[in-house]
Amino acid sequence: MLIRKLRLQRGWSQEHLAQLTGLNTRTIQRVERGKPPSLETLNSLAAVFEIELNQLQEGITMDTESRVDLTEQKAIEHVQGIKGFYTHLTIYVGVLFIFLIINLFDSPAEFWVHLPAMGWGTGILIHGLCVFETFNLLGPDWEKRQIEKRLGRKL
Structure with a gap:
């Protein structure tokens, strides 16, 4: 959810984010659906969004915890x-x-x-x-x- 929010704030498509990070589009889709990303994926996303790695990890953890509806x-x-x-x-x-x-x-x-x-x-x-x-x-x-x-x- 956080990755999707950051991506949409910048007006990027999943394909564009995949190109910027060097990741596969499917990887971006999985992360946005809540699948836990690898450390390498997190590093790439943090670099592209220009935020600290720990901020990104905390945001993803909070997103995962709030999914229990x-x-x-x-x-x-x-x-x-x-x-x-x-x-x-x-x-x-x-x-x-x-x-x-x-x-x-x-x-x-x-x-x-x-x-x-x-x-x-x-x-x-x-x-x-x-x-x-x-x-x-x-x-x-x-x-x-x-x-x-x-x-x-x-x-």
């Missing part, structure tokens, strides 16, 4: 939520198995494992419904309405 960030958060749910479910099964063993050896006549299983199981169920967006009472639409309400805007 909002939808990608939401997808990452959703996958992390699913992972959290499966971790929670695995711990639940493991702990209940330990409780069952304790119950069977300690007091087999009195079956008490169902009590924590039902309580914690309800929490697991709610967690799953929220993560998989089956039942999302306080979801993105609610958040949007609340933000608009606080800003005094009408939907």
Whole structure:
């Protein structure tokens, strides 16, 4: 993005920049699309644009970091939520198995494992419904309405 911006500020085409730098036009295209350039490529571009190499590297790094857009960030958060749910479910099964063993050896006549299983199981169920967006009472639409309400805007 930075290379493209610098190129367009000078009114150069990709072909013209390639001629000035001695690089291939495809290399210029790749760099403008976000592919990390080699040090040799960076040196050539910095010389043509008459800027320091570290300024160019910092600009390219910032461009790369800003490419993670909002939808990608939401997808990452959703996958992390699913992972959290499966971790929670695995711990639940493991702990209940330990409780069952304790119950069977300690007091087999009195079956008490169902009590924590039902309580914690309800929490697991709610967690799953929220993560998989089956039942999302306080979801993105609610958040949007609340933000608009606080800003005094009408939907």
